[in-house]
Amino acid sequence: MYIIQKPKKSLGQNFLIDKNIINKIIEVGNINQNKCIIEIGPGNGNLTENIITKKPKKIIAIEKDYKLSFFLKNKFKNYKNIKIINKDILKSIDKSYSEKNITIFGNLPYNISTKILVLFILLKKWPPFYDSLILMFQKEVADRIIAKNKTKAFGRLTVLSNWRLEIKKHFDISRNCFYPKPKIDSTLLSFKPKKNNFLKLKDPKSLEIVTRLLFSNRRKMINKSFLKLFNKKLHLVKNLNIDFKKRPEELNNETFYKIALEYERLIG
Ligand code: SAH
Numbered sequence: 001m002y003i004i005q006k007p008k009k010s011l012g013q014n015f016l017i018d019k020n021i022i023n024k025i026i027e028v029g030n031i032n033q034n035k036c037i038i039e040i041g042p043g044n045g046n047l048t049e050n051i052i053t054k055k056p057k058k059i060i061a062i063e064k065d066y067k068l069s070f071f072l073k074n075k076f077k078n079y080k081n082i083k084i085i086n087k088d089i090l091k092s093i094d095k096s097y098s099e100k101n102i103t104i105f106g107n108l109p110y111n112i113s114t115k116i117l118v119l120f121i122l123l124k125k126w127p128p129f130y131d132s133l134i135l136m137f138q139k140e141v142a143d144r145i146i147a148k149n150k151t152k153a154f155g156r157l158t159v160l161s162n163w164r165l166e167i168k169k170h171f172d173i174s175r176n177c178f179y180p181k182p183k184i185d186s187t188l189l190s191f192k193p194k195k196n197n198f199l200k201l202k203d204p205k206s207l208e209i210v211t212r213l214l215f216s217n218r219r220k221m222i223n224k225s226f227l228k229l230f231n232k233k234l235h236l237v238k239n240l241n242i243d244f245k246k247r248p249e250e251l252n253n254e255t256f257y258k259i260a261l262e263y264e265r266l267i268g
Pocket of ligand 1: 015042047065089
């Protein structure tokens with residue numbers, strides 16, 4: 001494979017070089033001519049060139065590295081349906097895209113993978129502008145996203161992700177499939193936005209506040225965090241039915257959503 005420059009660690013550049021895995025990832029997307037694809041961090045374009053063969057309506061590839069984006073513009077100059085944008089994905093997520101049937105692919109840069117996912121979850125407009133996300137995470141992060149409660153991996157990321165997204169684990173990917181080889185394996189997950197079957201909140205931020213506070217004291221009973229959250233209004237909290245002696249990881253996802261709802265009713 002042709003590498004145009006020394007991979008940059010600061011941009012999480014680990015390029016996927018295993019053709020078989022690239023094919024498997026693309027298959028998960030079920031791409032057809034009606035679909036519009038947004039790719040986060042296309043890098044050398046290994047996934048991109050495979051996406052092109054499926055002939056989607058449009059591909060928007062957002063790459064922060066100027067040199068790589070320049071390289072890609074040249075590489076794909078003969079394709080009318082692909083647009084390479086040299087931007088930081090964290091600064092271009094919230095702009096609404098007018099296209100329909102958007103699938104977002106990304107072999108995400110490790111250092112900002114959870115930040116990107118949380119942005120996709122907490123969008124103001126819901127259902128959001130995308131139909132599905134097909135994202136690769138370091139395995140340990142994927143394990144936290146799909147964790148069950150009462151396990152160590154269960155936490156803020158689990159609660160936030162499962163609130164508005166239907167999550168599916170596809171497969172693990174060995175570190176050997178990348179250049180340069182990272183220290184850890186990866187996992188491919190896909191997500192679909194829930195339409196109505198989730199607890200509606202006025203402002204998604206309240207779930208962020210609730211989870212951040214409760215999980216900042218993982219080892220402690222939740223009564224302390226509740227006092228911090230609700231203060232003098234603690235006695236007004238209802239509909240929760242929880243044992244305040246429990247630790248946050250013993251609660252289930254649904255309970256966190258109800259706590260956020262109470263937080264909005266009494267404080268937010
Ligand atoms: N998809 C390619 C590259 C993955 S490496 C492959 O699988 O081979 C991650 C890519 O994300 C790199 O190309 C890196 O330059 C890019 N990147 C890192 N931070 C980014 C950001 N904030 N916005 C957009 N792209 C970013």
